[in-house]
Amino acid sequence: xxxxxxxxxxxxxxxxxxxxxxxxxxxxxAEGAAFLGLVFPAETxxxxxxxxxxxxxxxxxxxxxxxxxxxxxxxxxxxEIGRVLGPRLRTSKAGRRVSVEHWNKxxxxxxxxxxxxxxxxxxxxVMRALVPAIAGTMRMKYTRFLLGNACxxxxxxxxxxxxxxxxxxxxxxxxxxxxxxxxxFFLLLIVIVxxxxxxxxxxxxxxHPQSTDPSx
Numbered sequence: 040x041x042x043x044x045x046x047x048x049x050x051x052x053x054x055x056x057x058x059x060x061x062x063x064x065x066x067x068x069a070e071g072a073a074f075l076g077l078v079f080p081a082e083t084x085x086x087x088x089x090x091x092x093x094x095x096x097x098x099x100x101x102x103x104x105x106x107x108x109x110x111x112x113x114x115x116x117x118x119e120i121g122r123v124l125g126p127r128l129r130t131s132k133a134g135r136r137v138s139v140e141h142w143n144k145x146x147x148x149x150x151x152x153x154x155x156x157x158x159x160x161x162x163x164x165v166m167r168a169l170v171p172a173i174a175g176t177m178r179m180k181y182t183r184f185l186l187g188n189a190c191x192x193x194x195x196x197x198x199x200x201x202x203x204x205x206x207x208x209x210x211x212x213x214x215x216x217x218x219x220x221x222x223x224f225f226l227l228l229i230v231i232v233x234x235x236x237x238x239x240x241x242x243x244x245x246x247h248p249q250s251t252d253p254s255x
Contacts, residue, residue, distance in 0.1 A: 059097055060105055063088050067109030067196060071171045071188075072116040082164070082199050089203025099204060106196035114157070114171040114188045121175025128176055137169070145169035149177060157187030161195045 063085060070081035085106055092099045121128055128134050129142055145166055149156045157174060160166030174184050 056096065059088055059091065060101060063102055064105050064109040067106045067192075068113035068116065070110060070167060071114035072120070085196065085199035086203035086206070089200035090207035092200075092204050093207035099200060102200050103197045106200060107192045110161075110192035110196050111185075111189055114161075114192070115185070117168075117171030118175040118179075118181070118184055118188075121172035122178065123175075125176050128172055141165050141169065142173075145173050149173055149179075154179065154183040154187045157184055158191040161188075161191030 066081040066084040085102075088097065088102055089099065091097050092102065124131060129137075134142075145160075148160065148166055149170060152159060156166070156170055157179075160170035171184075171188070
């Protein structure tokens, strides 16, 4: 049931053909292009695209380089935006939509790890969206930035795509496990997780009532 439903979705994605490659490229670019990564589900897009390769209509060998190059371009774009705007980036219209807490954490992250922050930040959603721009505002040497950027992209993009492919190959196993647990238990689990997420978000709103962070 579940595996069949998901398979239909993946078939639909794969039927888009070459457009999927374009979408993956745009998603990877948007992820690091100053703030877009906070609202654009790039990682999810890569995972779904990777899963769709199981249908045979898409090639993982083509998606991987496209995603890597797109990720490098996206972070470089964020870097340039930060370099051009400088400190004004935080007070810009888009910058004000990011919570002060996230700005401060990203800046502390860069101060603490330097060029390594560009590499490590690739694997943390908020950091992935803000670190490139902040690196630009801090005038980090571009060659050092590019090294961390390229190394991070070379691991992050293939990992997301391969995770999707592996997941698609095991849909039958997932359905079998769920059926053994009982669908009622599975639905209960979803309800519990949803309530925990709602509770967490309400707590954040109370702690930061002025924040209008789109990632929340």
